[in-house]
Structures are given as C-alpha cells and as structure tokens.
Amino acid sequence: MRVDPNYVTNLVSSLDQSQATEQQLTSELSSGVSITSLSQNPVASGENVLLLNQIQQDDSFTQSSSLVTSQLQVADSTLGSVVTQLTQAISLATSANNGTMNVSDVKSIGNQLSGILDEVQSLANTNYQGQYIFAGGQTSTTPFTTSSGATTYDGDEDTNYLETPNGQKIQLNVPGDQIFLSSGTNSVFGALNSLIADYSTGTVDASQAISDTESLGTALSFVSQQRVTIDNSISQLGSASDAMTNEQTQLIAAQTNLMQADVAQVSTQLSLSETQQTALEDVIAQLNSTSNDLFSKLPQ
Amino acid sequence: MSQLSQLVGINKITTENSGLEITTTSGQLLVSNDTSVQMTNGTVNGVTNFFLGGVNITSQLAFGGGELGGYLTARDEDIPSALSSLDQLAYSISTQVNAQNNAGTDLDGVSGTKDAPLNIFNEPTAVSGSAANMSVVMTDPNHIAAAGLNDGTGDSSNAIAMAGLSEQQILNGQTPTDYYSNFVSTLGATVSSVQTENTAQNASVTQLQTQNDALSSVNLDDEASSMTTLERSYQAASQVLTMLNTIMAAALNLGDQTTVS
Numbered sequence: 356m357r358v359d360p361n362y363v364t365n366l367v368s369s370l371d372q373s374q375a376t377e378q379q380l381t382s383e384l385s386s387g388v389s390i391t392s393l394s395q396n397p398v399a400s401g402e403n404v405l406l407l408n409q410i411q412q413d414d415s416f417t418q419s420s421s422l423v424t425s426q427l428q429v430a431d432s433t434l435g436s437v438v439t440q441l442t443q444a445i446s447l448a449t450s451a452n453n454g455t456m457n458v459s460d461v462k463s464i465g466n467q468l469s470g471i472l473d474e475v476q477s478l479a480n481t482n483y484q485g486q487y488i489f490a491g492g493q494t495s496t497t498p499f500t501t502s503s504g505a506t507t508y509d510g511d512e513d514t515n516y517l518e519t520p521n522g523q524k525i526q527l528n529v530p531g532d533q534i535f536l537s538s539g540t541n542s543v544f545g546a547l548n549s550l551i552a553d554y555s556t557g558t559v560d561a562s563q564a565i566s567d568t569e570s571l572g573t574a575l576s577f578v579s580q581q582r583v584t585i586d587n588s589i590s591q592l593g594s595a596s597d598a599m600t601n602e603q604t605q606l607i608a609a610q611t612n613l614m615q616a617d618v619a620q621v622s623t624q625l626s627l628s629e630t631q632q633t634a635l636e637d638v639i640a641q642l643n644s645t646s647n648d649l650f651s652k653l654p655q
Numbered sequence: 656m657s658q659l660s661q662l663v664g665i666n667k668i669t670t671e672n673s674g675l676e677i678t679t680t681s682g683q684l685l686v687s688n689d690t691s692v693q694m695t696n697g698t699v700n701g702v703t704n705f706f707l708g709g710v711n712i713t714s715q716l717a718f719g720g721g722e723l724g725g726y727l728t729a730r731d732e733d734i735p736s737a738l739s740s741l742d743q744l745a746y747s748i749s750t751q752v753n754a755q756n757n758a759g760t761d762l763d764g765v766s767g768t769k770d771a772p773l774n775i776f777n778e779p780t781a782v783s784g785s786a787a788n789m790s791v792v793m794t795d796p797n798h799i800a801a802a803g804l805n806d807g808t809g810d811s812s813n814a815i816a817m818a819g820l821s822e823q824q825i826l827n828g829q830t831p832t833d834y835y836s837n838f839v840s841t842l843g844a845t846v847s848s849v850q851t852e853n854t855a856q857n858a859s860v861t862q863l864q865t866q867n868d869a870l871s872s873v874n875l876d877d878e879a880s881s882m883t884t885l886e887r888s889y890q891a892a893s894q895v896l897t898m899l900n901t902i903m904a905a906a907l908n909l910g911d912q913t914t915v916s
Contacts, residue, residue: 361868365861394850397843404836412821486809492802494809495764515811528809650879 363642366635373632380625389616399613406610413603416520420596423517423527426483427589430528433481433488434582440478441543441575444471448550448568451559458557465554472547476501479535489531498531499544504552506544508532519595520602525588534581543578546571659685664720681715683707702730733845738786740838746785747826749776752817759800759813766804773798 383389393400450456451464479489479499490498492513500507508531515527535543549567553559656677659665664680670688677686685692685707695706704713705723717727753774757767767773775793779785793799801814826834907915 361872362865365865368857368861392846393839393843394846395843397840397847400843401836401840404839405832408821408832490807490809492807492810494807496807511807513807513810515809516815518815527811650875 363639366639366642370632370635370639373628373635377625377628377632380621380628383616384618384621384625387616387618388614389621390614403610403613406606406613410603410606410610412520413599413606416599417596417603419517420592420599424589424592424596426488427527427585427592429481429483430488431582431585431589433478434534434578434585437475437478437543437578438575438582440471440475441571441578444468444547444550445568445571445575447471448564448571451554452561452564452568454559454561461554461559462557465551465557468547468551468554472501472506472544472551475535475543475547476506479531488528489534491528491530491532499535501544501548504548506536506548508536517592520599523591523595525591525595526584527588529581529584534578537574537577540570540573541577542570543574546574660721662721663716663723679707679712679715680719681712683710683712683715737838737842739783741786742782742784743826744786744831744834744838745789746779746782748820748831749779749785749789751820751825752776753778755813755817755820756800758816759804760802760806760808760810761800762797762808764808765798767800773800775799 379391382391390396390399390403447464447467451461456464476499480497481488486494487496487498487510488494490496490510492515493510496509498508498510500509510531512530512532514530516524517527518524536545540546546567550564550571553564553567656665656667659677665685666678666680666682668676668678670676674688675686676684676688678684683692685694692708696703697706698704699711704711705716706712713727714731716723717731718724753772753776756775757772760766761773765773772778773793775791777788777790777792779788799814802808802810803812806812821832822830824830829837904915
C-alpha cells in the first residue's frame with residue numbers, strides 16, 4: 356500500500372476550515388454576540404424570540420401605564436378642586452341658614468352658590484386630551500348640562516380597565532353620574548340645585564334649607580369616597596409599573612446571557628485557532644518545497 | 656467523470672464489451688458508449704427547469720445529489736417550506752387583526768362593514784404571498800376601532816381584544832410568538848444538520864481521495880529512480896551497441912585498419 360503523494364492538497368481543505376473557524380470567532384469577539392446565525396444555536400434562537408416578545412409586552416405596558424396615570428391624576432386633582440368648592444358652598448349655606456341675613460344677602464348667597472354650581476359643573480366636564488373623563492364611554496359628548504334648575508347626565512356607565520401582564524385589572528375611570536348625580540342625598544348637583552332654589556327668593560325656609568345643607572355635606576363625603584377608587588388605581592398602576600420594569604430588567608439580563616459572547620472563552624479559542632492555522636501553514640510550506648524531489652538531485 | 660459527479664449525482668455501469676454507460680441516480684441515461692444525450696434548460700412558470708431529451712427531470716435531479724441537486728433541493732423544497740410558514744404567520748395575523756378591528760367602533764363612531772371595512776393590514780386573498788404583501792394600509796389613527804360595537808368612543812374593550820390576539824392560539828393551536836419561535840429553531844436546526852452532514856461528507860471524500868491517490872497517482876521519487884535505472888540501462892545497451900560496431904568493423908577489416916571504420 357503506497358502512501359498518497361498528494362496529501363498536501365488535502366491539507367488545504369483543513370486550512371480552509373481553520374480559516375473559517377478563525378473568521379467566525381473574530382466576528383463573535385468584535386460584535387459581542389455569540390449567535391450570529393440561527394444554525395449556531397437553534398434552541399437559543401427560538402428562546403430569544405420568546406424573551407424578546409415578553410420584553411416588548413412589558414415595555415408596552417409601562418408606556419400605556421404612564422399615559423393612563425396622567426389621566427387618573429387629572430381626575431384626582433379635579434375631584435380635589437370639587438371638594439374645595441363644595442366645602443365653600445357648605446360654609447356659605449350654613450351662614451345663610453343662621454337667620455341673621457337680610458333678603459339681599461341671602462339672594463347674594465344664592466348667586467354665589469350658582470357660581471359654585473357652574474364651577475363644579477365645569478370641573479365635572481373636564482376634558483383631557485380631547486376626551487371627557489367623567490362621561491363613562493361617551494367621551495366625545497359633554498356629560499353634564501344644567502337648565503331650569505336641574506342637571507342632567509349625557510354620558511353612560513361604561514368603565515375601562517387596564518390589564519397588567521400578570522392578569523390584574525385596574526379600573527381607569529368612574530362614570531360621572533356615579534360621582535355627581537348619585538341617588539338621594541348623595542347627589543352633588545341635586546343638593547346644589549335645591550339650595551340655589553331655596554335662596555332664590557331671599558327668604559329662607561329654615562327646615563328645607565338645613566336639610567339641603569346636610570345633603571350637600573353627605574354628597575361631599577360621597578365624592579371623597581369616589582375619589583378613593585381613583586387614588587387606588589393610581590397606586591396600583593404605580594406598583595404594577597415598577598414590577599414590570601423589574602421583570603423587564605431581568606428578562607433583558609437573561610437575553611444578554613443567552614446571546615452574548617463570553618469574551619474570555621472566545622479569546623482563548625481564537626488564540627488556539629490562530630496557532631493551529633500557523634502550524635498548518637508551516638507544515639504545508641515545508642512539505643511543498645521542491646528541493647525534496649529526487650529530480651532536483653539528478654544532473655541536468 | 657469526477658467533474659460530472661460533482662455537478663449531478665451519477666451511476667456508472669460497465670456494459671458487455673467493456674463499454675460505459677452513465678445515468679443519473681434516478682436512472683435517466685446521460686451517456687451510452689459513445690453517444691451522449693443533451694441536457695437542456697428552460698423556464699416553466701418563470702422557474703428554470705431541466706430537460707433531458709425533452710423530458711422534464713427537475714424533480715428527479717433534486718434528489719440525485721451533486722451541486723445541481725443541492726441547489727434544486729434548496730430552491731424547490733427548503734425555501735418554499737420556509738416561505739409557506741412565513742405566509743401562514745402573515746395571513747393569520749393580518750386576517751385576525753382586521754376581523755377584530757371590524758368588530759368594533761372607531762373614534763369617529765364608525766364601525767367597519769362588508770363594503771367599507773376598517774382594515775389595519777392589507778387583507779390577503781390567499782395564504783401564499785401573504786408575507787411579501789403584508790403592509791399597513793390604515794392611514795388615519797382615528798379608524799382604529801378601540802371601542803366595542805355600539806359602545807361610546809371612550810370604551811377600550813375592542814382594543815383589549817385585539818391585544819389579546821397575541822395570547823390566542825390562532826395558528827395550528829399555537830400563539831403567533833410560539834409559532835415563530837418554533838419556526839426559527841427548526842430553520843436553525845435544518846441548516847445546522849446540513850452543515851454537519853457537509854463536514855462529514857467532506858471528510859469521507861478526503862479519505863477516499865487519499866486511498867485513490869495512494870493507488871493511482873504518480874510518486875515523483877518512484878518515477879525519478881525508475882527513470883535513472885532506465886537511463887542507465889539505455890546507456891549500457893547503447894555502449895554494447897558501440898562495442899559491437901567496433902568489433903564488426905575490426906572483423907570486416909581483417910586486421911587492416913583502413914577498409915571500414
């Protein structure tokens with residue numbers, strides 16, 4: 356069995372392979388990414404898709420959450436202003452009910468209460484970025500209008516929820532009629548309209564006026580209670596948002612681990628590969644040298 | 656023949672009278688003794704196909720091996736398979752999102768109808784080609800039907816339903832993300848296994864080549880020593896001839912140096 360005299364050509368294909376490995380390691384080192392094509396690690400590539408998707412969802416939630424939080428904060432501060440107005444109204448009504456005022460003073464109280472009603476109605480008709488926030492689902496229509504001493508609601512009862520990635524549902528709005536036109540003594544507009552009517556003539560029917568003033572007090576407490584729903588939503592959103600940001604950080608770390616090149620390891624492999632290649636090239640150069648041929652020994 | 660086998664998978668048959676027949680691996684005759692059949696190419700539906708004596712042998716060539724077999728397998732099987740998976744994904748997403756958008760009310764209070772649909776994506780007519788043709792056709796963001804049907808424009812239930820599509824198993828029992836993740840892994844695994852096979856086959860070819868060369872190729876050192884031996888034999892023989900010539904001349908001259916040289 357003779358030795359193959361052409362084994363040098365076979366070494367060339369080994370050289371090609373060695374060069375390809377070296378190139379791949381170099382690009383891995385310079386890009387910092389260990390997986391530059393799907394075939395290098397199919398399972399990791401598939402997992403990467405799932406991680407990226409989760410990261411995007413968390414990001415999406417964080418963005419929605421901050422937009423919605425602004426709206427909720429507007430609702431919260433609006434209700435704060437309403438409480439201030441109603442407190443003012445109660446003190447005006449109390450002063451009118453104490454029997455020391457004359458007709459024109461009482462009428463003046465009536466006018467001031469009218470002004471407060473207009474203010475409260477305008478607060479109830481707050482518009483945030485083109486949407487009426489106390490109109491339920493009918494956010495393109497002005498929810499409250501007052502005429503002939505009665506206030507009507509043109510919105511609906513629709514409530515919206517934001518669902519967190521882990522399934523928690525956070526309420527985003529309270530329909531206006533639940534806050535301002537609730538039944539009986541809880542109705543803000545009901546109490547205000549009644550009081551305005553009570554003081555319109557200038558003479559006060561004491562028992563009626565006192566009863567209506569008490570209603571206004573009850574309505575004010577009721578508004579404060581409704582405000583709690585919105586405050587709860589704000590704090591729930593804050594916690595959920597923080598949790599999602601944390602989760603996103605962890606997922607990004609996991610993804611980095613999956614895809615990132617281990618610089619130390621790759622450098623070692625690259626150095627080995629370069630040594631191998633140099634050795635191969637030397638061997639080929641030596642073997643290929645024509646001075647080993649017997650023909651060169653023959654006299655010309 | 657080595658060049659031919661690199662291009663197309665072949666079988667070699669030695670006939671009686673030591674003739675040679677070469678066929679493709681699926682049996683089509685290429686060469687018979689001293690006649691050969693011309694392989695031609697032409698287009699069928701805009702795609703290059705190969706013909707042998709008028710018969711379309713493209714699909715047989717794809718299985719036969721060789722460079723041509725490799726290209727044809729990639730072109731006619733692997734690539735269409737990947738394209739079809741992507742088409743399926745694009746088709747499902749486009750049709751489902753469009754359908755959901757048409758099941759709600761947009762910011763102008765309008766709901767999509769059969770004649771005037773509110774489509775976000777270009778609605779595909781068939782699965783094939785959906786991926787290439789996928790595009791966003793909606794230009795006015797007011798037409799995103801976030802509200803439920805007949806609900807006020809401030810409602811968000813339809814938008815929530817659209818977002819929920821990503822968790823639904825709308826693709827052969829898989830969510831879109833899982834489907835794509837599987838597709839990526841499968842494609843990677845296919846390429847990886849082909850690369851492994853390639854490495855193994857290369858090693859095998861190298862070994863066989865080595866064995867072949869060991870038997871049949873020329874070793875210059877052997878040849879040099881043979882040549883030297885032959886040269887010296889020739890010189891020795893020609894010396895004998897020269898001596899014979901001198902002896903013959905002496906015999907003819909019979910002692911007299913001048914008659915024949």
